[in-house]
Amino acid sequence: MEHIRTPKVEQVKLLDRFSNKSVTGTLHLTATHLIFVESNSTSAQEIWILHHHIASVEKLSLTTSGCPLLIQCRNFRLVHFVIPRERDCHDIYSSLLRLLRPVSYDELYAFSYNPKQNDQQREEGWQLIDLAAEFERMGVPCDQWQLTDVNREYKVCETYPRDLYVPITASKPIIVGSSKFRSKGRFPVLTYFYQEKKAAVCRCSQPLSGFSARCLEDEHMLQAISKANHNSRCIYVMDTRPKLNALANRAAGKGYENEDNYPNIRFQFVGIENIHVMRGSLQKLLEVMGTRSLSMTDYLVGLENSGWLRHIKAIMDAAIFLAKAVTVEGASVLVHCSDGWDRTAQVCALGSLLMDPYYRTIKGFMVLIEKDWISFGHKFADRCDQLDPDPKEVSPIFTQFLECVWQLTEQFPQAFEFSEWFLIQIHEHVHSCQFGNFLGNSQRQREDLQLKERTYSLWAHLLSEKQNYLNPVYSLSFAESHPVLEPSTQAYHFKFWRNMYHQYDRSMHPRQSILKHVLTLKESNRELEGTVQALKTKLQAFGVSTSPLKPQTPPRERSLPSRPQSLILGAPLLSRKEVQQEEDEEVLGEEAREDAPASTDGERTVEGSSATENGYGELTGSFGSKNEPAVVTLEFGVARMTC
Amino acid sequence: MELSEHIKTANVEDVTLRRPFHPALRGTLCVTSHHLLFSNRKDEASWQLLILLKNIDAIEKRAVGSSGTITIKCKDLLVLQLEIPGMEECLNIASSIEALSSLESVTEMYPFFYRPSHLTLLGPWGLSTTEQYYKQTERLWDRWRVSKVNSDYSVCPSYPSAVIVPREVDDDKLIRSARFRQGGRFPVLSYCHHSNGMVIMRSSQPLTGANKKRCKEDELLLQAVIDGSELGYIIDLRSAQQAQQARMTGGGFESKSCYRHWKRIHRHHERGKVVQESLIKLVEACSDLSHSVDRWLSKLENSKWLSHVHSALSTAGLVVECVERDGHSVLVHGSEGTDNTLLVSSLAQIILDPASRTVTGFLCLLEREWIQAGHPFQQRCAHSAYSHARLKQECPSFLLLLDCVWQVWRQFPLALEFSEALLLRLAQEVYASNYGTFLCNNEQERCAAGVKENTHCLFQSMLKPDIEEQYLNPLYEPTDLAIWPSVHPQSLQLWTGMFLRWTEYAQNMEEAREEVWSIVKEHRERV
Numbered sequence A: 001m002e003h004i005r006t007p008k009v010e011q012v013k014l015l016d017r018f019s020n021k022s023v024t025g026t027l028h029l030t031a032t033h034l035i036f037v038e039s040n041s042t043s044a045q046e047i048w049i050l051h052h053h054i055a056s057v058e059k060l061s062l063t064t065s066g067c068p069l070l071i072q073c074r075n076f077r078l079v080h081f082v083i084p085r086e087r088d089c090h091d092i093y094s095s096l097l098r099l100l101r102p103v104s105y106d107e108l109y110a111f112s113y114n115p116k117q118n119d120q121q122r123e124e125g126w127q128l129i130d131l132a133a134e135f136e137r138m139g140v141p142c143d144q145w146q147l148t149d150v151n152r153e154y155k156v157c158e159t160y161p162r163d164l165y166v167p168i169t170a171s172k173p174i175i176v177g178s179s180k181f182r183s184k185g186r187f188p189v190l191t192y193f194y195q196e197k198k199a200a201v202c203r204c205s206q207p208l209s210g211f212s213a214r215c216l217e218d219e220h221m222l223q224a225i226s227k228a229n230h231n232s233r234c235i236y237v238m239d240t241r242p243k244l245n246a247l248a249n250r251a252a253g254k255g256y257e258n259e260d261n262y263p264n265i266r267f268q269f270v271g272i273e274n275i276h277v278m279r280g281s282l283q284k285l286l287e288v289m290g291t292r293s294l295s296m297t298d299y300l301v302g303l304e305n306s307g308w309l310r311h312i313k314a315i316m317d318a319a320i321f322l323a324k325a326v327t328v329e330g331a332s333v334l335v336h337c338s339d340g341w342d343r344t345a346q347v348c349a350l351g352s353l354l355m356d357p358y359y360r361t362i363k364g365f366m367v368l369i370e371k372d373w374i375s376f377g378h379k380f381a382d383r384c385d386q387l388d389p390d391p392k393e394v395s396p397i398f399t400q401f402l403e404c405v406w407q408l409t410e411q412f413p414q415a416f417e418f419s420e421w422f423l424i425q426i427h428e429h430v431h432s433c434q435f436g437n438f439l440g441n442s443q444r445q446r447e448d449l450q451l452k453e454r455t456y457s458l459w460a461h462l463l464s465e466k467q468n469y470l471n472p473v474y475s476l477s478f479a480e481s482h483p484v485l486e487p488s489t490q491a492y493h494f495k496f497w498r499n500m501y502h503q504y505d506r507s508m509h510p511r512q513s514i515l516k517h518v519l520t521l522k523e524s525n526r527e528l529e530g531t532v533q534a535l536k537t538k539l540q541a542f543g544v545s546t547s548p549l550k551p552q553t554p555p556r557e558r559s560l561p562s563r564p565q566s567l568i569l570g571a572p573l574l575s576r577k578e579v580q581q582e583e584d585e586e587v588l589g590e591e592a593r594e595d596a597p598a599s600t601d602g603e604r605t606v607e608g609s610s611a612t613e614n615g616y617g618e619l620t621g622s623f624g625s626k627n628e629p630a631v632v633t634l635e636f637g638v639a640r641m642t643c
Numbered sequence B: 001m002e003l004s005e006h007i008k009t010a011n012v013e014d015v016t017l018r019r020p021f022h023p024a025l026r027g028t029l030c031v032t033s034h035h036l037l038f039s040n041r042k043d044e045a046s047w048q049l050l051i052l053l054k055n056i057d058a059i060e061k062r063a064v065g066s067s068g069t070i071t072i073k074c075k076d077l078l079v080l081q082l083e084i085p086g087m088e089e090c091l092n093i094a095s096s097i098e099a100l101s102s103l104e105s106v107t108e109m110y111p112f113f114y115r116p117s118h119l120t121l122l123g124p125w126g127l128s129t130t131e132q133y134y135k136q137t138e139r140l141w142d143r144w145r146v147s148k149v150n151s152d153y154s155v156c157p158s159y160p161s162a163v164i165v166p167r168e169v170d171d172d173k174l175i176r177s178a179r180f181r182q183g184g185r186f187p188v189l190s191y192c193h194h195s196n197g198m199v200i201m202r203s204s205q206p207l208t209g210a211n212k213k214r215c216k217e218d219e220l221l222l223q224a225v226i227d228g229s230e231l232g233y234i235i236d237l238r239s240a241q242q243a244q245q246a247r248m249t250g251g252g253f254e255s256k257s258c259y260r261h262w263k264r265i266h267r268h269h270e271r272g273k274v275v276q277e278s279l280i281k282l283v284e285a286c287s288d289l290s291h292s293v294d295r296w297l298s299k300l301e302n303s304k305w306l307s308h309v310h311s312a313l314s315t316a317g318l319v320v321e322c323v324e325r326d327g328h329s330v331l332v333h334g335s336e337g338t339d340n341t342l343l344v345s346s347l348a349q350i351i352l353d354p355a356s357r358t359v360t361g362f363l364c365l366l367e368r369e370w371i372q373a374g375h376p377f378q379q380r381c382a383h384s385a386y387s388h389a390r391l392k393q394e395c396p397s398f399l400l401l402l403d404c405v406w407q408v409w410r411q412f413p414l415a416l417e418f419s420e421a422l423l424l425r426l427a428q429e430v431y432a433s434n435y436g437t438f439l440c441n442n443e444q445e446r447c448a449a450g451v452k453e454n455t456h457c458l459f460q461s462m463l464k465p466d467i468e469e470q471y472l473n474p475l476y477e478p479t480d481l482a483i484w485p486s487v488h489p490q491s492l493q494l495w496t497g498m499f500l501r502w503t504e505y506a507q508n509m510e511e512a513r514e515e516v517w518s519i520v521k522e523h524r525e526r527v
Helices: A086-099 A117-127 A129-137 A170-179 A216-227 A241-250 A275-289 A296-306 A308-327 A341-354 A361-377 A395-410 A420-432 A443-448 A458-464 A476-481 A516-540 A555-559 A586-593 A602-621 B087-101 B130-136 B171-179 B215-225 B238-249 B273-286 B293-303 B303-326 B340-352 B359-372 B397-411 B420-429 B444-448 B458-462 B464-471 B504-526
Strands: A008-015 A022-029 A033-038 A046-050 A055-061 A069-072 A078-083 A144-147 A164-169 A191-196 A197-206 A235-239 A267-269 A332-336 A638-643 B011-018 B025-031 B034-039 B050-052 B057-063 B069-072 B081-084 B144-147 B162-168 B186-193 B198-202 B231-235 B262-266 B329-333 B481-486
Touching: A022 A078, A022 A086, A055 A086, A069 B293, A078 A086, A117 A458, A129 A191, A129 A361, A164 A216, A170 A216, A197 A308, A197 A341, A216 A235, A216 B340, A235 A308, A275 A296, A275 A308, A275 A395, A296 A458, A296 B293, A296 B303, A308 A332, A308 A341, A308 A395, A308 B144, A308 B293, A332 A341, A341 A395, A361 A395, A361 A420, A361 A458, A395 A420, A420 A458, A516 B329, A516 B504, B025 B087, B057 B087, B069 B087, B081 B087, B087 B215, B130 B144, B130 B162, B130 B359, B162 B215, B171 B215, B186 B340, B186 B464, B198 B215, B198 B303, B215 B231, B215 B329, B215 B464, B231 B303, B273 B293, B273 B303, B273 B397, B293 B303, B303 B329, B303 B340, B303 B397, B303 B481, B329 B340, B340 B359, B340 B397, B340 B481, B359 B397, B359 B420, B359 B458, B397 B420, B420 B458, B420 B464
Parallel strands: A197 A332, A235 A267, A235 A332, B198 B329, B231 B262, B231 B329
Antiparallel strands: A008 A022, A008 A078, A022 A033, A033 A046, A055 A069, A069 A078, A144 A164, A164 A191, A191 A197, A638 B481, B011 B025, B011 B081, B025 B034, B034 B050, B057 B069, B069 B081, B144 B162, B162 B186, B186 B198
């Protein structure tokens, strides 16, 4: 709190990013949030920005109307305030600079966030995901794979979890020897077991082969993996890096497997670029998308030049290769990149998702993230810039994974139990530092921080509002008939994910959502069914037979039993949160309201007609000029409805 | 020459057919005057494939040993292959297809021969007429009238016989105004807004020419449109520079000094050949099987198709803004007033008018604003994206409209009563049809060819209850509000249902749609 010099500034203008519209309101600065409350009483919108979400704050040069403050968030929100007095602006600015750069983990929101749960509930939350049970689900341990305790004390590899699964023929000396020959000690371990063909997906980091070094234990290790699969002796080794990068690594004493030294391997480069390229690519993408009155040509050229979708496709291609090798050829695959925690996590997780319908359910997807990302040490703290940032370590690796999944949901609308809002919500919380799951860089660090005792689990929170994330057209029979997804990699399937990168640019989104609407219908179907059942039971209790027609039970009765109001057709689907839980979900709630059918929504009308005053000036202003710009920048750039 | 004379080989056995989503089939190929039939059964009455020859945009033949392969590319973007044993048969079939798919004479076309048992040629043709529209639209009665000045199509060959004009302007003035407008397309009413009585007019460009001619009657006509209110807008669908240049060839624009109460806004729209080439490039890009994202994006950009969608929606938005928000009447025109003009005026109505968002309302809108208003369908839709023929007057304006409507539906999925299926059906029918609706270039030609007496009306058949059902949007919830689409490039998308229609992607989408339907049906039954 001592960092906050000015907790409240009035008469602050919030400028719309893509039009000349603005609203006036009050800015509040709290220990955890920056809050903007619009003064207009009829449509008072509130914006809550968690400090952890802020990526950068910029004070622009003074204008006649005040001092502009530009805030960029990690969830791709961009807000532009104009603060009347420069001193206030400076106060806010410097407070924010301090607040968004926490120096110790204790300062993170997760350690102060309290959703009013008791310890038991908290513990239950953390027990939701059990990786041992997950390996059991895959059929491990089995006659070929076993749990090893070499890393129980994090002695062999400190970025790996304690429990690791290896081939039964891999003895401790082999494991230890292999780990010494692998970058950061990340030796080959099992991450997914394809029971049907007894084929394994293993992951590791690059070998320290340099130009000629060998390691017998490491060779034995691969041999053991190969022996564990009776279907196919040959194992694929996927180096997810471009060949050039791998070659360059050799000069530093690292590198890749020499096929001559490892019998039965098929070595393959995949060509996913490194974290620096990905960071640059996203930056370019956001720059283009943030341009005002962007033309169609600039949009498409910018999309191409950013290379973003090319990278997404590269990851997808790799995952498809992996899934094919395992499911079609029944071969085991070893995946690595340099350290084996970025590209390797992407490819293993996405590949497993293609192979196993379980990972396409809400619970299964949580398990997948917990396994391939959290437990195997994707460096969330570094990549997501949680603490004491090194800008060179930040990279949207996990975002890319979520996007790949989204691209799949677009291609297979019935294959996933969850909708894109689930993915977006996870992305939100990877950066919010509100829950303990993603804090730190490895399991070991998480244990040191005692996260399970001191913070709450995101998964419990998400499961509690599961109905908001359901995909209404999810079909179990589709999952049964398509256990393995075979996505097309035609270029036209790769689309720009507007709802992620423009989540907060309200003007850009459809004002009506099929998803939310159908979800409401489905929910209401379920309710009606429930009511009918309840009434039947009641009647039976009174000794009335339920089979004949019963005019005395009008269908209207269905509104009698009490139920959450959100289920009423057309009402906001996401219920508003309690104040202490408010945060960014608030915004989702806001959106849901917009997405509700028009006829039930008075507010939109207000918004539309109040917007009316603004554009006219622009309209008349455009008459005089001889060379009209081809692109219209008027008000109707905004999707809306008016009377 | 009889049509049958084009057919040298009517039947070929042992032909192999390859097409998307189906295993290769072996069977008999048969060419008739209007159709290509393929059957793999002895039973003649059943067939696996029936294509209107008019639907065929291009064919490519290739010899493989003694047999030949014909690749058929249809105007609805379907591509299929026929392997025909015997080179001679192959060449004969190919030349029959070439000759019969490009018939020029309207009365030889299939709609004149299509006689299904469930339809009758008796009774009125079409959904509505100008007079009926006027009668139904009470808000017009006060200040507007139906003029029959064009009853013999002499004033404007491309207008219908009846048009709606300001009550106080007599027919003589209309004739004079028509002489001052390209193709005689004087300003007529297109839409009158239900909430404030403001109107959208459309016309062609005025023939001011290099020496700035004036026409008093034309000025009076427009003056009568705004009737004392201080301002109207002219949305000129050309850039200011293009409008200036048009004067050199006898065209021009309404100058400020002559039309004092009208303000002119220029919005550049591509037309004709440029748009046709966009379509060709887009379809080419969609059938490119290379897997490079960069190449795809660059081809998509290069086609400029989405840019046309973007400008059409933007300008329609501008028109709506003038009418609905600012409460002013609007005149829309480009050069000829038969393409972009209709595109913009009909899109504006979709955005503004809830009545045009129902199945019937939408089809009526198309009938009024495209068919009666004289969009030259025969010229514009002679060829589609695959044809190698030299472009004459082809332009996919209508397809562009359907794409724009699809974009609106994407953004307001509950606001339209019809579904994508209706748009897809129209996109197909406009190029090749059993029905007479899209034949000819205007009402005059349709009259001369006897279209109304000798063909069936597509729209009527689509509105038959059992047929209409397949075009309904399960989620439809009528709204009286104007629906303003967002025109950020990020908000516009490739119309995959159309352009990627023959891919597996479309099939997955179809299944998802069916699931939505079943949820809605379940809900209706429960409630």
